[in-house]
Amino acid sequence: MEYLELGDKELAPEYRELKENVHRFARDVLRPAAVALDKLASPEQVIAPDSRLWQFFKQAWALGYHTVTIPAEYGGLGLHGVGMQVFLEELGWGSADLALSLGVASFPFSALAMTGNPRLIDEYVTPFIQDREARHIGCWPVTEPSHGSDWAMALSADYDPATPGRATIRRDGDGYVISGQKAPWVSNGTISTHGLTYLMEPASSGRQGGGAVAFIPFDLPGVSKGKPLNKLGQRALNQGEIFFDNVRVPAEYVMITPETFEYGAAATLTGANSTMAAVFTGVARSAFDLALEYSRQRVQGGVPICEHQLVQKHLFEMFTKVQACRTLSRAVLAHNDGAAIPELEYACAAKTFCTQAAFEVASDALQLFGGNGLSRDYPIEKIFRDARASLIEDGTNDVLSLAGARRIIDRA
Ligand SMILES: Cc1cc2nc3c(=O)[nH]c(=O)nc-3n(C[C@H](O)[C@H](O)[C@H](O)COP(=O)(O)OP(=O)(O)OC[C@H]3O[C@@H](n4cnc5c(N)ncnc54)[C@H](O)[C@@H]3O)c2cc1C
Known part of the structure; x- marks a missing residue:
């Protein structure tokens, strides 16, 4: 590594080592794979x-690396707080799409580990941890074709989205029955084997209760999947619908019930938004690094363009945004680490700030590449598309701002 990033001097030695190892993986494995996958014409090829x-x-x-969120006591890498930020920033520096695909793959299994249920841990978490062939891949099906922002809005406001179009859960004997459809936006949707799935009781809506979260193995009868989504940006992150046709699950698979839904769902969204903040800190840094390098090489007016004062000003503003992203994303992950009640407003602040900053840094970097910035032969246009998608991903920045604002206003 050429120099220490802001905040890295304070890192414990094991986190500095982690950073170097993950950086190598991001540079040598993740980024080349993501660039190659991005160039494929169709998501089916991905x-x-x-x-x-x-x-x-x-x-x-x-x-x-698929086990980072699973506690060490169960055999996972057990990263949390600052260690998690370091891990995610390096992956994001490599490429956002595969960083997030890897991140969400563990979601259902780490949530199951948190239940402490020894039978479920033996049956699902341990085989996931021991998997070295990527036979177990998780996803996080939340949104539905007619309910996108409604899910995030319902968590923090007295907000009552209409019920039709929800994927539902109903009690049936000693288990539950699940029906409905999740949106084509479910990350890893087409290739996943298990899902941490958000559901509603048929007669409920939003904050009024009735929400539940279930661990669903996708080899159960009644589960099917749609075709992969073709989209701008993050093209290596495959996405697709999940359909549930009267899928029966045992009661113990329902990890969050209506009684604990508001807390459980907010805790999950806090984790997801904090992940986004750290990954897009890495994305911003990658755009800045590339722009700096290019500006040292590209000659106009007889000098490298980095010698022109206006270019220097742009570079410095990009540099400042990267440092601000790292500082905020690291502080938020540290703040909520081990908290009995994680504070969603900080995670919303970090996600909205870091993704917006990553988009601005990527846009400025593209500008500094001139015409080459638009060319698919150069890396910047992909980073720009990836960053653009992040303003919508895991809740639009507008809606997350409203959810965060509600929490601040309602604070005691
Ligand atoms: C790359 C990517 C990855 C994703 N991964 C997943 C995933 O793993 N799992 C999953 O379930 N979903 C996933 N999503 C879906 C994502 O969470 C939704 O796209 C997002 O929440 C917005 O929902 P929507 O697309 O239905 O837009 P809509 O909710 O229809 O919103 C449309 C517009 O209206 C605005 N709006 C809506 N409601 C309000 C309101 N109450 N007040 C003010 N403005 C409002 C929004 O800000 C937006 O600009 C992913 C999306 C992307 C782009």
Whole structure:
């Protein structure tokens, strides 16, 4: 590593080592795979059996990187707080799409580990941890075709989205029955084997209760999937619908019930938004690094463009945003680390700030590349598209701002 980033001097030695290892993986494995997958014409090619995606997954799984959120007592890498920020920033520096694909893959399993249920841990979490072939891949199905922002809004406001179109859960004997459809936006949707799935009781809506979160193995009868989504940006992150047709699950698979839904869902959204903040800190840093390097090489007016004062001003503003992103995303992950009640407003602040900053830094970087910035032969246009998607991903920045604002206003 050429120099220490702001905040890295304070890192414990094991986190500095982690940073170097993950950086190497991001540079040598993750980024080349993401760039190659981004250039494929269709999302079907991204998930095809001979796709480079699977090589990437196997390399990540072989290093145990799929287990970072699972506590060490169960055999996971057990990263949290600052360690998690370091891990995610480096992956994001490599490329946002595969960083997030890897991140969400563990969601259902780490949530299950948190229940402490020994039978479920033996049956699902341990095989996931021991997997070195990427045979277990998780996803987080929340949104539905007719309910996107409604999910985030309902958490923090007295907000009552209409019920139709929800994926539902109803009690049936000693278990539950699940029906409905999740949006084509579910990350890892087409290739996932298990889902941490958000549901509603048929007669409920929003904050009025009735929400639940279930661990669902996708080999159960009644589960099916849609085709992969074709989109601008983060093209290596495959996405697709999940359908549930009267899927029966045992009661113990329902980890969050209506009684604990508001807390449980807010805690999950806090984790997801904090992840986004750290990953897009890395994205901003990658755009800045590339722009700096390019500005030292590209000559106009007889000098490298970095010698022109206006270019220097742009570079400095980009540099400042990267440092602010790291400082905020690291502080928020540290603040909520181990908290009995994680504070969603900080995670919303970090997600909205870091993704907006990443988009601005990527846009400025593209500008400094001139015409080459628009060319698919250069890396910046991909980073720009990836950053643009982040303003909508995991809740639009507008809606997360409203959710965060509600929390601040309602604080005692
Ligand atoms: C790259 C990517 C990855 C994703 N991964 C997942 C995933 O893993 N799982 C999953 O379930 N979903 C996922 N999503 C879906 C994502 O969470 C939704 O796209 C997002 O929450 C917005 O919902 P929507 O697209 O339905 O837009 P809508 O909710 O229809 O919003 C449309 C517009 O209206 C605005 N708006 C809506 N409601 C309000 C309101 N009450 N007040 C003010 N403005 C409002 C929004 O800000 C937006 O500008 C992903 C999306 C992307 C882009």
